[in-house]
Amino acid sequence: xxxxxxxxxxxxxxxxxxxxxxxxxxxxxxxxxxxxxxxxxxxxxxxxxxxxxxxxxxxxxxxxxxxxxxxxxxxxxxxxxxxxxxxxxxxxxxxxxxxxxxxxxxxxxxxxxxxxxxxxxxxxxxxxxxxxxxxxxxxxxxxxxxxxxxxxxxxxxxxxxxxxxxxxxxxxxxxxxxxxxxxxxxxxxxxxxxxxxxxxxxxxxxxxxxxxxxxxxxxxxxxxxxxxxxxxxxxxxxxxxxxxxxxxxxxxxxxxxxxxxxxxxxxxxxxxxxxxxxxxxxxxxxxxxxxxxxxxxxxxxxxxxxxxxxxxxxxxxxxxxxxxxxxxxxxxxxxxxxxxxxxxxxxxxxxxxxxxxxxxxxxxxxxxxxxxxxxxxxxxxxxxxxxxxxxxxxxxxxxxxxxxxxxxxxxxxxxxxxxxxxxxxxxxxxxxxxxxxxxxxxxxxxxxxxxxxxxxxxxxxxxxxxxxxxxxxxxxxxxxxxxxxxxxxxxxxxxxxxxxxxxxxxxxxxxxxxxxxxxxxxxxxxxxxxxxxxxxxxxxxxxxxxxxxxxxxxxxxxxxxxxxxxxxxxxxxxxxxxxxxxxxxxxxxxxxxxxxxxxxxx
Amino acid sequence: xxxxxxxxxxxxxxxxxxxxxxxxxxxxxxxxxxxxxxxxxxxxxxxxxxxxxxxxxxxxxxxxxxxxxxxxxxxxxxxxxxxxxxxxxxxxxxxxxxxxxxxxxxxxxxxxxxxxxxxxxxxxxxxxxxxxxxxxxxxxxxxxxxxxxxxxxxxxxxxxxxxxxxxxxxxxxxxxxxxxxxxxxxxxxxxxxxxxxxxxxxxxxxxxxxxxxxxxxxxxxxxxxxxxxxxxxxxxxxxxxxxxxxxxxxxxxxxxxxxxxxxxxxxxxxxxxxxxxxxxxxxxxxxxxxxxxxxxxxxxxxxxxxxx
Numbered sequence: 006x007x008x009x010x011x012x013x014x015x016x017x018x019x020x021x022x023x024x025x026x027x028x029x030x031x032x033x034x035x036x037x038x039x040x041x042x043x044x045x046x047x048x049x050x051x052x053x054x055x056x057x058x059x060x061x062x063x064x065x066x067x068x069x070x071x072x073x074x075x076x077x078x079x080x081x082x083x084x085x086x087x088x089x090x091x092x093x094x095x096x097x098x099x100x101x102x103x104x105x106x107x108x109x110x111x112x113x114x115x116x117x118x119x120x121x122x123x124x125x126x127x128x129x130x131x132x133x134x135x136x137x138x139x140x141x142x143x144x145x146x147x148x149x150x151x152x153x154x155x156x157x158x159x160x161x162x163x164x165x166x167x168x169x170x171x172x173x174x175x176x177x178x179x180x181x182x183x184x185x186x187x188x189x190x191x192x193x194x195x196x197x198x199x200x201x202x203x204x205x206x207x208x209x210x211x212x213x214x215x216x217x218x219x220x221x222x223x224x225x226x227x228x229x230x231x232x233x234x235x236x237x238x239x240x241x242x243x244x245x246x247x248x249x250x251x252x253x254x255x256x257x258x259x260x261x262x263x264x265x266x267x268x269x270x271x272x273x274x275x276x277x278x279x280x281x282x283x284x285x286x287x288x289x290x291x292x293x294x295x296x297x298x299x300x301x302x303x304x305x306x307x308x309x310x311x312x313x314x315x316x317x318x319x320x321x322x323x324x325x326x327x328x329x330x331x332x333x334x335x336x337x338x339x340x341x342x343x344x345x346x347x348x349x350x351x352x353x354x355x356x357x358x359x360x361x362x363x364x365x366x367x368x369x370x371x372x373x374x375x376x377x378x379x380x381x382x383x384x385x386x387x388x389x390x391x392x393x394x395x396x397x398x399x400x401x402x403x404x405x406x407x408x409x410x411x412x413x414x415x416x417x418x419x420x421x422x423x424x425x426x427x428x429x430x431x432x433x434x435x436x437x438x439x440x441x442x443x444x445x446x447x448x449x450x451x452x453x454x455x456x457x458x459x460x461x462x463x464x465x466x467x468x469x470x471x472x473x474x475x476x477x478x479x480x481x482x483x484x485x486x487x488x489x490x491x492x493x494x495x496x497x498x499x500x501x502x503x504x505x506x507x508x509x510x511x512x513x514x515x516x517x518x519x520x521x522x523x524x525x526x527x528x529x530x531x532x533x534x535x536x537x538x539x540x541x542x543x544x545x546x547x548x549x550x551x552x553x554x555x556x557x558x559x560x561x562x563x564x565x566x567x568x569x570x571x572x573x574x575x576x577x578x579x580x581x582x583x584x585x586x587x588x589x590x591x592x593x594x595x596x597x598x599x600x601x602x603x604x605x606x607x
Numbered sequence: 608x609x610x611x612x613x614x615x616x617x618x619x620x621x622x623x624x625x626x627x628x629x630x631x632x633x634x635x636x637x638x639x640x641x642x643x644x645x646x647x648x649x650x651x652x653x654x655x656x657x658x659x660x661x662x663x664x665x666x667x668x669x670x671x672x673x674x675x676x677x678x679x680x681x682x683x684x685x686x687x688x689x690x691x692x693x694x695x696x697x698x699x700x701x702x703x704x705x706x707x708x709x710x711x712x713x714x715x716x717x718x719x720x721x722x723x724x725x726x727x728x729x730x731x732x733x734x735x736x737x738x739x740x741x742x743x744x745x746x747x748x749x750x751x752x753x754x755x756x757x758x759x760x761x762x763x764x765x766x767x768x769x770x771x772x773x774x775x776x777x778x779x780x781x782x783x784x785x786x787x788x789x790x791x792x793x794x795x796x797x798x799x800x801x802x803x804x805x806x807x808x809x810x811x812x813x814x815x816x817x818x819x820x821x822x823x824x825x826x827x828x829x830x831x832x833x834x835x836x837x838x839x840x841x842x843x844x845x846x847x848x849x850x851x852x853x854x855x856x857x858x859x860x861x862x863x864x865x866x867x868x869x870x871x872x873x874x875x876x877x878x879x880x881x882x883x884x885x886x887x888x889x890x891x892x893x894x895x896x897x898x899x900x901x902x903x904x905x906x907x908x909x910x911x912x913x914x915x
Contacts, residue, residue, distance in 0.1 A: 257709070
């Protein structure tokens with residue numbers, strides 16, 4: 006209870022027994038607990054629909070409108086209830102129980118007009134959501150907030166213990182708090198209005214609505230055209246990493262629920278690719294895609310995929326997906342001529358240009374036409390999207406770095422530029438590996454902590470690779486064992502394995518380790534170019550260790566399409582020189598690609 | 608915050624022995640009837656993709672003649688799936704129908720639905736709880752002592768302590784215990800009248816407690832009773848205030864009515880408002896009748912305990 010201390014509080018010159026704040030709060034709480042269930046009962050139907058919309062579509066306009074309607078109705082009923090209580094009894098139920106009354110400030114006993122009661126109730130109700138204006142009760146000498154002052158009223162108590170008004174310190178504190186709060190609210194409101202206006206002016210709201218209403222999968226909206234078989238296109242985009250797994254699954258599901266069975270075989274094929282990690286489901290979906298029509302394009306693709314791993318995926322160029330799979334297969338086998346022919350089909354499809362260009366650049370590089378590859382990469386920088394630019398330049402940079410740090414590293418300069426301009430998170434292992442190797446070559450180059458964070462996030466193989474290759478003070482033996490672990494771990498991504506192998510081979514001391522590695526190459530299932538590089542590296546190392554005959558045996562593992570390569574011929578020549586077979590070595594040194602093509606018929 | 612204080616929150620055992628015994632009994636039975644193992648058959652179906660599929664299949668189940676799915680958002684399908692998984696007919700026979708769509712995913716879904724249907728009868732809530740399709744007279748009693756979780760139990764026991772202790776002073780012991788069970792039966796009737804084919808069983812003592820609340824309201828002769836309040840930690844911002852006893856109606860029973868009227872059928876409130884209302888109505892009726900009888904035959908109904 007308030008105790009009057011004349012030394013602490015200035016005495017209020019008023020005949021009113023001002024109601025204590027705690028009594029007013031308690032009265033308000035009681036009124037709230039009484040009114041809200043009553044209002045809710047009246048609005049139960051509206052609340053039901055609003056709750057449903059909140060669960061189903063919380064960001065929709067329908068929900069916003071429902072919520073606004075419920076809020077306005079609550080405020081309306083609260084105002085109405087208060088007004089009726091004041092007109093009839095000059096008090097609300099809570100005020101009645103706490104022995105509070107609302108009187109005219111002048112002390113007049115005349116009946117107060119209903120419009121004044123309405124004004125008081127209205128202002129009080131609409132201050133509740135804002136809350137801050139009600140704080141004036143704590144600072145005003147007569148505990149009158151806006152609603153009391155506007156209606157010329159005051160809340161008094163019938164109890165003997167009354168309030169003596171706020172202490173000057175209390176008043177000052179509340180005034181300062183209100184000032185700061187309103188300043189902050191004002192500032193952020195203005196900023197918010199400006200931001201929303203900017204969005205509206207640039208058409209962002211309309212664009213979002215169009216995308217959501219017209220297209221099942223937002224990503225597809227950039228690529229699809231009316232002539233396309235949508236699912237066929239979606240599968241290729243998924244394989245080229247242009248759309249997500251969820252997007253492809255959504256497209257497939259949409260096809261399932263269409264009347265008729267027109268696209269269901271494509272839908273099953275799409276679902277097969279979505280569930281590729283699960284061998285059993287993958288095969289089930291592939292089999293299902295053949296149930297409607299055995300001669301359909303998806304069925305032909307499925308039949309090829311269901312065969313053993315050694316079978317080829319060719320002759321499927323009637324569809325985009327078939328062309329894509331054939332293209333990838335031919336590249337992995339080193340059959341570049343056929344791959345280049347198919348690439349023309351794929352370049353015509355929206356969304357695949359960057360991907361195909363990337364592959365063509367790599368083909369040029371693999372043909373040992375290095376300058377052409379880098380030139381094409383320069384051109385591709387104009388057309389390709391950010392992710393593809395980084396991937397291509399990372400791959401080329403890593404290849405260039407094999408020739409040593411002193412060589413010209415144009416692709417690495419391009420890669421570094423692309424990284425600086427990147428706006429999307431970096432998640433590619435290839436880019437991560439290239440970044441680490443480039444940093445080893447250029448120690449002064451700064452790597453953004455944000456980039457490293459993006460690469461490390463949930464990518465354990467990259468983290469391990471980075472630890473092994475970035476540790477400055479570690480010994481060669483420790484680096485070698487770290488790299489060996491990366492090479493031997495079966496579950497690790499192919500590119501990490503390849504990069505680790507390339508860097509591990511020069512550190513090998515015993516021929517037996519090389520033998521084991523070369524034997525395991527087949528099980529790594531790397532693309533033919535990577536296999537070729539690793540075999541050459543192992544051959545060089547075997548020669549270095551003095552095992553020229555072993556080195557020659559290793560060269561038999563080189564894939565056929567690389568047998569015309571200059572680097573291969575030079576390596577074989579070196580091995581033959583080690584065995585003192587100088588004539589044969591000379592013939593390999595002088596071999597030309599044209600001669601090889603005549604001899605081999607390729 | 609305002610709450611009924613009545614005789615106090617933590618009444619001594621000697622002052623309300625029956626109430627405390629009921630609370631102990633509830634805790635002991637909870638220890639034996641609470642589920643300790645996760646329900647993996649439900650967990651298997653509750654991934655986002657499977658719930659969307661369940662919703663789409665439930666739509667086909669309900670509308671077998673339609674062969675085109677309406678355009679709904681994934682959240683809409685998930686909500687619809689929630690409704691489907693509460694539909695007994697769908698859960699038990701949904702796997703027997705043919706559906707349009709991804710047949711491989713549907714076959715897998717059918718296996719999981721069948722597994723779910725097979726596991727329902729082994730869950731303790733379904734063994735001891737009450738629902739409309741299990742013919743088990745014992746469930747009419749066991750459900751009152753089974754609770755969905757520790758929080759559910761504690762909330763019910765707290766309210767039982769407040770109102771039970773107050774009511775215990777006004778009733779004979781046998782009458783008190785009988786009413787606890789009888790109000791529970793009334794709550795069960797209320798629940799079953801509106802349960803339709805809902806799978807979720809009724810559990811908990813809140814039906815009985817709602818009956819106790821309204822019975823107390825009818826029998827309490829004092830004009831004002833104690834309510835506790837807490838607004839802040841400063842002096843005078845917490846304490847006891849004396850308010851009319853009828854305030855308990857809008858604080859407790861009215862929200863149940865509102866909850867019942869505003870609960871969307873597909874959302875599943877998790878609270879059996881109909882059961883609360885059934886118990887409340889029974890308590891109010893009994894309290895009214897007893898009070899009238901008391902005023903007519905005053906000496907026969909003299910309470911065991913002295914009035915405060």
